Amino acid sequence: MFFVDTLETTGLGNRSYLAGGPDTAVAVDPPRDVDRVLAAAHRRGVRIGYVAETHVHNDYVSGALDLARITGARCLVPVGAAVSFPHTPVADGDTVRVDGNGGEGGVVDGGGDVGGGGGDRGVGLRALATPGHTPHHTSYVLTDGGVAVAAFTGGSLLIGTVGRPDLVEPRLTESLARAQHASVRRLARELDDAVPVLPTHGFGSFCSATRSDGEATTIGAERTANAALTQDVDAFVAGLLPGLDDVPAYYAHMGPVNAAGPAPVDLTPPRPADAEEIAARLAAGEWVVDLRGRGAFAAGHVAGSLNFEGDGMLATYLAWLIPWGRPVTLLAATPRELAAAQRELVRVGIDRPAAGATGGPASWLRAGERLASFPRGTFTDLAAAREERDDVVVLDVRRATERASAHVGGSAHLPLHVLHGRQAEVPAGVVWVHCGSGLRAAVAASVLAAAGRDVVLVDDDFDPETTARAGLPVVDGDGRPHGPA
Template sequence: MFFVDTLEFEGLGNRSYLAGGRSAAVVIDPPRDIDQVLAAATRRGVRIAYVAETHVHNDYVTGGLDLARISGARYLVPAEAAVSFARTPVADGDTVTVDEGLVLRAVATPGHTPHHTSYVLADAGSGVAAFTGGSLLIGTVGRPDLVEPRLTERLARAQYASAHRLADELADEVPVLPTHGFGSFCSSAQAEGDTTTIGAERRNNAAFTQDVDTFVAELLAGLEDVPAYYAHMGPANAAGPAPVDLTPPEPADAEQLARRLAAGEWVVDLRNRVAYAEGHLAGSFNFEGEGKLATYLAWLIPWGKPVTLLAETPGQLADAQRELARVGIDRPAAAATGAPESWLREGEKLRSFPRATFADLARAAAGQDLVVLDVRRDSERADGYVEGSLHIPIHELRGRVGEVPAGVVWVHCAGGMRAAIAASLLDAAGRDVVAVDDRFDAAAPAGLRLVLPGPGTDTAR
């Protein structure tokens, strides 16, 4: 008898796992906020006997060290990982007994990092789950360029070999349970589906359907920019993260908000983009609490700069604080909740800007020149863009606002979330903006001319 529970963290695009038997369990790649892992173990009625890391993570701060300390579990970390804390080092082939008949075996799978290790869970001697971390993912593999540029091609080749090793050692029906691939930029591409097996990957994953040279060439060609905050995650995890502190931040009134803005600190409005556009505190930035808050805020904010959070409710604030702690933004400087009017000093007014669709943009563009700003990634832009638009990826916009021509700026992305962030950055810089809150596939049907890959352009249908 065994179980595997999946803990999903949609904001970061990652998963953790609790797996065990009747009385004991192992946790694979736990999140920073370990309370939900402890709650999952309590629901199962099991003791956490082991905490296992597949690698020193580059995209979030682990809760593994704290979880092992609190639960009394042995902390399994790849032996070749350079860390500054006591742990149980594991090497290829090492095994531990999780519960009666339930054995966890370490399998060296370098590629995502040089020391990356997967774990195979066996019940009564038969493999029942492969926890593949950032190695073999659903329809893809982990990216090999997060450690050292000079190692990237070597790690890409190692990633190919690691995928084949797993497939050679495991039966087709064994589930593949990765940590990355569900939105995380640690993945070389996003997951193609929600679940998979060794056999499905053997049939569909490029690591098996291509020869090694083709695989490596295409993998390296498809790599995109790495979120800036990744540079801080590996060192934090190697040093041993401190326990997370989720107590409420200091409350801020209108006067304090004004002082923080005047000091150049970041004041982040967590409300949805519709509410923000209708009325917001001048100088604040909009990162939706229900979007990819941690990824984009941690990517764009100068690391270490104080951040004050604005939210509709204490619950929204608490959720955001938890999400940000996962990427090392541990303690907001201050926070305020309620209606945006309560964040204003006497005599101040809320700022606002319009939202629009691509059809609105097409009508406005008829017969006049507009500033159209595309904040999508390079790969998205390469698949087609609005003719005459300016391209500045969202993560570069803060440093390149001066490149945006004078006039009203119509800013778009692929679906609206990043356009809202960009619009708030431009609005805070004093620019007149229109946030295009629409899916990009509506651009051509709306009548906008797109420049597509290859020669020529495509006129809207």
């Protein structure tokens, strides 16, 4: 009898999987913090015999090599992936006996039908070449007694969409999009409608080509909902490419790290920093990141520190904004929050904070220093401020794709991921900064405040209709009033 356990990495919008039988399991696309995978295997009472990578990841540092080192598992990597660490290359049609007759079986070259992966005894894994997200991308079909019971589709077939094809090389984007279409159709052709689709990306990940909604899907459900299965290849590519969003800057570092073989993780607490050291690090131009909620930060913080909420998309946005390799000191209310942030950050290659401190902002200040602060408001407050004074600047820090659908008329626009280093482009005045929910605006407000600007954090949800009812002009990407004609 087989099992599949899902390991969520919500901050990055990814999932990893542990699957197998009574004795042995395979870990698919494991996260960098492999202790979570080991704990899942312990709960199941199985050993990890294999670690399978669907592709060389661009959005997070993989735990595959470290997990293989710890467990002695064989590390399965698609044959076309240029990696430089010990592994077992896997080609299209290769089969692995995961659990059956003691759980040993190795890799069997030469294909056979998808349903035959691992033979008709025990649990098996069969490789299917599904290029598109990357040229070497490979999906894996889990079989039990010779019957396909799940498909680990990585960045190929996602829930209602596909993995984006533009992360490898711009000149390959269109050809990879066409390959993605063919790969999704191969999965649909070779697997029954009832087979669950278990992707790695698509739960908020920037590796998803379009927004992906839903928590579960099957091959049959995707036949009726996925553009790759309802449109011909030309229509699919024409619709896909214009909608591809910005690529987080740290992605440029993930592929090379994963290809070389990531180092083991060190999650021991960082060296404690006192108020003098925090001040010295700020003076040296290093990043001091306050992990508290935006309300607490706005009410009082160390001047010059930046606010990335620990329970937001910390890893994505901090790694996207920070100059790569710049030392970072973390400030948190509790040791538990500090440890959780460390865990988030190692997943994107920010391995060791330079220092850390817990407690509250008063304990992070030198004697005689005062806390910095800035106000918060709503869109209704913003509308009132625009009526009362003429120095109000509205700054929209959403991405261009978001702003194109609707935005506040007369607002300035600098997406959060380009704001650092371009603060001088923000017009003079009191800056009311907003995003879609307040999370990114909080980061932006802290960046501007650290640069000496007067800011107000619009801690409110941006909805075109309710924002217009608050008294603000809302227009579309062409500057026309938003709404039906």
